[in-house]
Amino acid sequence: MTQLDRLSVYHWLNAWCIKPVGGALVRQEPEYILLALMGSPLKKIMLCSSEKEIFSVEEQVMVQHSVIINNMIEDGSYNHEESKIPLDCVDSKTLKKVIDYCTHHTHHHNDNQEDLEAWDAQFLNVDSNGLYDLLMAANYLEIRNLLDLIYGTIKNMIKGKKIDEIRRIFNIKDHGFTPEEEEQNRKEYPHFY
Amino acid sequence: MEQNNNSSKSINDMLPPELITQILLRLSVKHLGRVKSVSKFWNNLISNPNFAKSHFELSLAPTHRCIFIPEVTIDHRSIDLDALSHATYADAAAATITKISPSPAAADNDSDPDYDDHIVLGSCRGFIALYQYPHFFVIWNPLTGSHRIISCHHIAKISDMATNCYYSFGGELLFGFGYDATRDDYLVVLAWKDEKKNQEGHFDFFSLRSNSWSSFKEDVIIPDQLKRRKKWAHSMFFNGAIHWLNHDGDYDAIATILVFDTSKRKGFLEIAVPEQVGRYYPCHLTVLGGCLALYYDKDDDDYDKSVIWVMKEYNVQSSWTSYEIPSSYFEPVCLSEDGDFIGFDESPGMSKYNVRGELLMRFDRSCN
Numbered sequence A: 001m002t003q004l005d006r007l008s009v010y011h012w013l014n015a016w017c018i019k020p021v022g023g024a025l026v027r028q029e030p031e032y033i034l035l036a037l038m039g040s041p042l043k044k045i046m047l048c049s050s051e052k053e054i055f056s057v058e059e060q061v062m063v064q065h066s067v068i069i070n071n072m073i074e075d076g077s078y079n080h081e082e083s084k085i086p087l088d089c090v091d092s093k094t095l096k097k098v099i100d101y102c103t104h105h106t107h108h109h110n111d112n113q114e115d116l117e118a119w120d121a122q123f124l125n126v127d128s129n130g131l132y133d134l135l136m137a138a139n140y141l142e143i144r145n146l147l148d149l150i151y152g153t154i155k156n157m158i159k160g161k162k163i164d165e166i167r168r169i170f171n172i173k174d175h176g177f178t179p180e181e182e183e184q185n186r187k188e189y190p191h192f193y
Numbered sequence B: 001m002e003q004n005n006n007s008s009k010s011i012n013d014m015l016p017p018e019l020i021t022q023i024l025l026r027l028s029v030k031h032l033g034r035v036k037s038v039s040k041f042w043n044n045l046i047s048n049p050n051f052a053k054s055h056f057e058l059s060l061a062p063t064h065r066c067i068f069i070p071e072v073t074i075d076h077r078s079i080d081l082d083a084l085s086h087a088t089y090a091d092a093a094a095a096t097i098t099k100i101s102p103s104p105a106a107a108d109n110d111s112d113p114d115y116d117d118h119i120v121l122g123s124c125r126g127f128i129a130l131y132q133y134p135h136f137f138v139i140w141n142p143l144t145g146s147h148r149i150i151s152c153h154h155i156a157k158i159s160d161m162a163t164n165c166y167y168s169f170g171g172e173l174l175f176g177f178g179y180d181a182t183r184d185d186y187l188v189v190l191a192w193k194d195e196k197k198n199q200e201g202h203f204d205f206f207s208l209r210s211n212s213w214s215s216f217k218e219d220v221i222i223p224d225q226l227k228r229r230k231k232w233a234h235s236m237f238f239n240g241a242i243h244w245l246n247h248d249g250d251y252d253a254i255a256t257i258l259v260f261d262t263s264k265r266k267g268f269l270e271i272a273v274p275e276q277v278g279r280y281y282p283c284h285l286t287v288l289g290g291c292l293a294l295y296y297d298k299d300d301d302d303y304d305k306s307v308i309w310v311m312k313e314y315n316v317q318s319s320w321t322s323y324e325i326p327s328s329y330f331e332p333v334c335l336s337e338d339g340d341f342i343g344f345d346e347s348p349g350m351s352k353y354n355v356r357g358e359l360l361m362r363f364d365r366s367c368n
Helices: A006-015 A030-038 A057-067 A067-074 A092-107 A113-123 A128-141 A144-158 A162-169 A179-190 B017-025 B029-036 B038-049 B049-060 B081-086 B090-094 B154-161 B166-172 B224-228 B275-279
Strands: A044-048 A053-060 B064-067 B077-082 B096-102 B120-126 B127-133 B135-141 B148-150 B171-182 B183-195 B199-209 B212-215 B234-240 B241-246 B256-261 B268-272 B284-287 B291-295 B308-313 B320-325 B331-335 B341-345 B349-353 B359-364
Touching: A006 B308, A044 A057, A053 A057, A053 A092, A057 A067, A057 A092, A057 A144, A067 A128, A067 B212, A092 A113, A092 A128, A128 A144, A128 B017, A144 A162, A144 B017, A162 B029, A162 B241, B017 B038, B017 B049, B029 B038, B029 B077, B038 B049, B077 B081, B090 B171, B127 B171, B135 B183, B171 B256, B224 B275, B234 B284, B241 B284, B284 B331
Parallel strands: B120 B234, B171 B234
Antiparallel strands: A044 A053, B064 B077, B077 B096, B120 B127, B127 B135, B135 B148, B171 B183, B183 B199, B199 B212, B234 B241, B241 B256, B256 B268, B284 B291, B291 B308, B308 B320, B331 B341, B341 B349, B349 B359
């Protein structure tokens, strides 16, 4: 299936008015339907968020990116017919983002570096809370490249900034130093603040 | 990056300490110094002894630098070797040199300018060991400025020499600075012979972790050549062991490299050095491209030449390879990413020569 241009097949099917089937809680990629018609279903797995929402995603995509999911599939603890993988510490909003990231990087791995970096930058254009949630999810699922991307982004938020700015960016309202310690630090390194 | 500060909590409340540690581990030493003051919590994470160890081993923010301390001024310079090895133009190369605060040993302005107050004895994993008159060693971190002063006045030998003849110091004393990975400890080692007590050998060490001096329990045989050496020999920490170039400068002398493994602590190994090297003095030991290397000025011809020997495979005699640089007193500092030699020359400046001795680039080192 990787040989064929999925998008053009999809458009062809669309022209024939075959719409993807969707249930209230189960999201299915349109390709799944057309592949079912082609006779070779792409293996999908089900991920379940902390809010009990189920996301169906290509096995290949998750296996390529998440060490945790890869291990579960390899050691056979995941049964395709029945199981879903419960991810109790990842909420739906974050899980969808993570799936987006993995899917894009699998399908676009041949893109040039600049385009990928631009997509990544846009992907991470979220508020701090969203960023921390993504970091924790990527850490839990052990998605190396997403982790590196997030750490790199946070590092850039710190580099070259004055201490007062860093506190603002990371919302550190109580720095934890005694008034004497803080005064001492400011006196010794005024250019840091 | 959108900020929604009213409803966002602090990063310290949102992320578990392990993840915050991971973020901090990716900062370079330079940024860590600043970031310690952001919050007490970050300060505690960074000050944790395991943090420093992980940071070094992670090397995600590596800084390979060369510090040089010109003799006449107290202006210290730091060279970013990673950037230097990639620099393709003289301007870019010169930009890798920056000023840093002088070592604590140099800070005393009352001293006689003729005295070499701060003799650099060796370096290891970013720390530099210096001797400070009359009986102190200073372990200094040039990037953060922090330092530790170690007193050795109880070692009669040093106090004796300090009061008598300062410059004859080096001959009978072997000083080394290294790291013991198995104990996660830094060591300052000192070996000498007490001529007042029938050349009785002493081999002591100072552990930074325990903050005290002890003697090596084994009967470590201190090499004979110790007697004849003329000045402090640089100790160099490499491959888990302290290395010294033992070379007394007599014509036809045989030079060797003495090796003391800081973890095994079983005695001195000797690595032989190509015969031709023995005649040349002074000869220096260094590390280039991850290999042991020696260099000296070849002054027996009419032509200005420096020779560099690189031991491509550790402790394999046949792997010693020599290179000639058409400049006198060329001191190699690092290799470029193409394997060219970058180093100090006489101009004063720095130059880059390829392995065939062709000059590729020259730039000024009196920096920004």
